[in-house]
Amino acid sequence: MFKRLWYNSRARSVMMQVLIACLFFGTLAWLVWNAHYNLTQRGIATGFGYLSDAARFPISESLLAYRPTDSYARAFAVGLMNTLYISVLVIVASTVLGFLLALARRSRHPLVNGIATFYLEITRNTPLVVQLLFWYSLVTINLPSPRQALNPLPGVFLSIRGLFFPSVQIEGDWPAVVWVMLAALLVWVGLRPLRRRRPTLPLGRVFFVGTLLACVLAWQWGDVMLTSHSPQLRGLNFVGGTALTPEFTALLLGLTLYSAAFSGEIIRGGIEAVAQGQWEAAQSLGLRPWTTLRCVVVPQSLRVIVPPMTSQYLSIVKNTTLALAVGYPDLSFVITTTINQTGQAIEGLAILMGVYLCISLSVSLFMNLYNRRILRTERR
Amino acid sequence: MTTISISPDVPARSAPIDRRDSAMHRLFGTVVSSVATVVALGLGLYALSRFADWSLINAVWPGEPGAMCRRATGACWAFLGEKLNQILFGIYPPAQQWRPALVCAFILFMVVLSLSPRQWRLRTVVLWLVGMAGSLALMQGGWFGLERVPTASWGGLPVTLLLAVCALGIGMPLGVLLALARRGSLPVARFIATCVIELIRGLPLISLLFMASIVLPIMLPAGMTIDSLLRAGIALTIFSAAYLAEVIRGGLQSLPAGQLEASRALGLSWWQMTRLVVLPQAMRKVIAPLTNTAIVMIKNTSLVLIVGLFDLLSSGRAALTDPAWPTPYVETYFFIAGIYFCICFGLSRYSMWLERRFKKGELR
Numbered sequence: 001m002f003k004r005l006w007y008n009s010r011a012r013s014v015m016m017q018v019l020i021a022c023l024f025f026g027t028l029a030w031l032v033w034n035a036h037y038n039l040t041q042r043g044i045a046t047g048f049g050y051l052s053d054a055a056r057f058p059i060s061e062s063l064l065a066y067r068p069t070d071s072y073a074r075a076f077a078v079g080l081m082n083t084l085y086i087s088v089l090v091i092v093a094s095t096v097l098g099f100l101l102a103l104a105r106r107s108r109h110p111l112v113n114g115i116a117t118f119y120l121e122i123t124r125n126t127p128l129v130v131q132l133l134f135w136y137s138l139v140t141i142n143l144p145s146p147r148q149a150l151n152p153l154p155g156v157f158l159s160i161r162g163l164f165f166p167s168v169q170i171e172g173d174w175p176a177v178v179w180v181m182l183a184a185l186l187v188w189v190g191l192r193p194l195r196r197r198r199p200t201l202p203l204g205r206v207f208f209v210g211t212l213l214a215c216v217l218a219w220q221w222g223d224v225m226l227t228s229h230s231p232q233l234r235g236l237n238f239v240g241g242t243a244l245t246p247e248f249t250a251l252l253l254g255l256t257l258y259s260a261a262f263s264g265e266i267i268r269g270g271i272e273a274v275a276q277g278q279w280e281a282a283q284s285l286g287l288r289p290w291t292t293l294r295c296v297v298v299p300q301s302l303r304v305i306v307p308p309m310t311s312q313y314l315s316i317v318k319n320t321t322l323a324l325a326v327g328y329p330d331l332s333f334v335i336t337t338t339i340n341q342t343g344q345a346i347e348g349l350a351i352l353m354g355v356y357l358c359i360s361l362s363v364s365l366f367m368n369l370y371n372r373r374i375l376r377t378e379r380r
Numbered sequence: 381m382t383t384i385s386i387s388p389d390v391p392a393r394s395a396p397i398d399r400r401d402s403a404m405h406r407l408f409g410t411v412v413s414s415v416a417t418v419v420a421l422g423l424g425l426y427a428l429s430r431f432a433d434w435s436l437i438n439a440v441w442p443g444e445p446g447a448m449c450r451r452a453t454g455a456c457w458a459f460l461g462e463k464l465n466q467i468l469f470g471i472y473p474p475a476q477q478w479r480p481a482l483v484c485a486f487i488l489f490m491v492v493l494s495l496s497p498r499q500w501r502l503r504t505v506v507l508w509l510v511g512m513a514g515s516l517a518l519m520q521g522g523w524f525g526l527e528r529v530p531t532a533s534w535g536g537l538p539v540t541l542l543l544a545v546c547a548l549g550i551g552m553p554l555g556v557l558l559a560l561a562r563r564g565s566l567p568v569a570r571f572i573a574t575c576v577i578e579l580i581r582g583l584p585l586i587s588l589l590f591m592a593s594i595v596l597p598i599m600l601p602a603g604m605t606i607d608s609l610l611r612a613g614i615a616l617t618i619f620s621a622a623y624l625a626e627v628i629r630g631g632l633q634s635l636p637a638g639q640l641e642a643s644r645a646l647g648l649s650w651w652q653m654t655r656l657v658v659l660p661q662a663m664r665k666v667i668a669p670l671t672n673t674a675i676v677m678i679k680n681t682s683l684v685l686i687v688g689l690f691d692l693l694s695s696g697r698a699a700l701t702d703p704a705w706p707t708p709y710v711e712t713y714f715f716i717a718g719i720y721f722c723i724c725f726g727l728s729r730y731s732m733w734l735e736r737r738f739k740k741g742e743l744r
Contacts (some may be wrong), residue, residue: 038599112420124675129693133709134713134714325686327419353591
């Protein structure tokens with residue numbers, strides 16, 4: 001009986017699966033039960049009730065308005081906004097830099113190629129945390145105090161307190177200009193069938209000039225004024241203007257330089273995956289190298305680039321948690337501060353993990369949709 | 381009768397020389413490349429001279445007193461000379477520092493030894509296991525009159541190496557298991573493996589490290605504690621297992637189905653098939669991505685800084701807090717980055733060599 005069961009492959013697979021499930025879920029249940037028991041023993045209240053309490057800690061920089069009297073939930077939102085803000089900036093900057101890097105690595109010019117390779121090997125083979133701390137120490141320690149701030153351009157000051165530059169404020173009826181631009185965009189999208197049918201019409205140029213004219217007119221009628229506010233030294237720090245804190249500068253610089261190396265190699269791989277014949281064919285059609293790259297090679301290489309680039313963008317978002325090392329108040333920074341203050345470790349980490357899982361899943365979804373669109377274009 | 385006349389040997393015509401291949405043409409062939417040459421040379425020489433000023437000419441060398449660093453405009457290498465032991469071995473008792481030094485030397489020796497494919501056999505694995513157990517025992521002490529050193533006083537390079545070896549050495553078999561489960565025929569195992577892999581890959585490593593350092597102690601029964609170094613090791617291991625599993629899955633997927641059918645037809649059991657047919661071929665295909673993942677994991681060990689463990693980076697930062705010295709952050713980070721660079725760059729070159737070697741084997 002037992003022998004027959006043992007040598008029956010279906011019975012064996014069922015037994016194996018039951019065993020694996022018991023082991024896995026049993027361990028999980030054991031851990032959760034222990035946690036529950038320990039928490040009730042120590043009298044630690046669990047739950048998310050504390051989110052509405054006042055946070056009582058300052059956040060040095062934020063996109064959303066925030067005061068220490070605001071709730072923890074508000075502080076988390078502020079941290080999340082900061083995370084998303086720096087992620088988007090790094091993604092855009094590192095993609096552009098990575099593209100340039102890919103071109104430099106493909107160049108036959110020995111110096112350009114050598115410098116790009118040197119940069120790549122250095123950034124890819126040292127830990128990101130070390131690089132971030134290196135930039136942070138360079139920004140904070142080797143720069144002068146605000147009184148002796150470096151002044152490379154008029155109105156731009158670089159000191160230990162960060163980078164200050166003039167801010168531009170728009171006054172007057174500026175939404176009118178934005179509406180005009182939005183309308184122009186809608187019209188452009190609406191004209192798409194016509195553009196497809198009659199590609200020889202100089203629609204693009206006419207449209208561009210028209211939009212520019214409409215914007216200028218809206219600008220004039222709305223009395224839009226641009227005024228710039230230069231930073232002024234008051235006491236020990238600068239007032240006015242726009243400021244980038246040392247933390248933000250170090251994080252942006254470090255993450256961008258690090259990620260650009262990885263993005264660059266992905267882009268280079270994509271460009272190299274396009275057959276050499278495509279370059280030659282475009283050349284024989286009389287296209288210039290840049291046009292060839294833009295119209296022939298890049299669209300084809302996107303198919304190869306998009307899947308690894310998705311995971312690269314996701315790892316950038318995850319890498320922003322290293323803001324903890326330099327002290328930029330992103331989500332992980334706010335949450336660890338909260339955990340230290342309230343002791344609600346499980347809830348805080350659950351929020352952190354939940355948010356990152358949501359971001360990961362939604363970015364994968366979005367990039368998969370984009371990927372499908374590119375593939376569809378190719379089939380046509 | 382016809383005579384066979386042998387025509388004189390004609391030397392093979394060499395390939396025509398492409399004028400565009402010459403170094404001169406690449407550097408100054410067109411206006412654009414000439415501008416690029418001048419700009420790159422100018423910037424490069426400027427950066428190089430500034431760097432040489434800072435690191436060589438104005439530097440304070442080991443042996444000179446720390447006070448000189450405050451006046452000098454160059455690098456303070458004297459600090460590194462003075463604090464070398466503290467950066468490399470953390471707060472391990474100075475008289476006992478031959479022990480972590482021996483452990484580091486052993487691990488590096490074993491890594492170099494295992495690089496050669498000729499050493500990929502059971503004996504090396506056993507040597508690794510025995511050696512690692514011996515290393516841990518030597519670090520811990522408490523036997524044969526060796527002073528007992530708790531893990532809280534371990535630090536520096538040995539901690540980084542131990543964490544990396546643990547994350548990769550235990551993470552690799554775990555990753556193989558996860559990948560096999562995800563590609564396998566058991567629905568429950570596939571579901572669990574997929575969930576675990578996707579969950580962990582969707583999370584930042586820092587959240588896992590916090591989980592291990594803050595939440596894991598709450599999840600254990602009263603009286604049972606796990607050392608904090610071990611907890612970080614567990615988090616790193618699980619993290620690397622998930623990433624390695626995805627890489628290995630890529631290798632498994634690229635295997636032609638005929639290989640599996642052929643081994644079935646030969647009557648191999650599942651285990652024999654996996655061990656003798658599937659894994660050797662699958663792993664060979666993913667050497668480059670596997671090495672990349674390994675490099676990423678070695679770099680990731682530096683994140684334990686954030687949960688307060690003393691790896692190489694944190695002991696470097698701890699050494700900087702000495703009030704008797706100025707704080708040469710840049711020099712210290714250079715030194716630490718240099719150590720990581722040697723390990724990671726060496727590994728990446730090694731993987732290229734290995735790939736070439738296997739490719740040559742296939743052509744033969």
